[in-house]
Amino acid sequence: MEFGRKAPPLAVVVMGVSGCGKSSVGERIATINGMPFLEGDQLHPAANVEKMAQGIPLADDDRLPWLDRIGEEIRTAQETSLGLVISCSALKRSYRDRLRQAADGHLAFIFLDGSRDLLLSRMQARQGHFMPATLLDSQLQTLERPTGEANVVTVAIDNTLDDIVALACKGLSGMAVNGGDYHAG
DSSP: OOSOTTSOOSEEEEEOSTTSOHHHHHHHHHHHTTOOEEOGGGGSOHHHHHHHHTTOOOOHHHHHHHHHHHHHHHHHHHHHTOOEEEEOOOOSHHHHHHHHHHTTTOOEEEEEEOOHHHHHHHHHHOOSOSSOGGGHHHHHHHOOOOTTOTTEEEEESSSOHHHHHHHHHHHHHTEEEETTEEEEO
16 A cells, blocks of 8 residues: 555655554554655664663754754655655654754655553563663653644554554545645545
């Protein structure tokens, strides 16, 4: 299910707290739509990864250089017209606005939303990830839900992966370019 090849967003950020499935959903959406996928966690400076691995929450000063690197990747994708699907927690509106500015407004978000219990069980079940489950509550406290923001598709994560991807693609297909901005349509 492609999400509108006539006018796809030049970049799609799959966002949410740790454990919501950003990578799995992002990879599938990218594959379905013939776009590259980039794991945003790979762009974290080593100091950020070390801090999180030690159970220390990141502060804005830690996140802003990381968000700027993500913004650079988005701009590069726009310049090459390849499009991009990228995972990024984008927990605060100011973070999302920073990414929107980097993308010159040509950006859509998929917000993967779930209960604390479901998120915690997913985080506890995964292996080899640097982010400990002990940081979930700090992420939930930092999260500013993107309610009312333009170009955001919210999908509940208590569905199967296939259903989550289908719902996300359906939501994205309702967006079209109008005067350089994306609008639900």
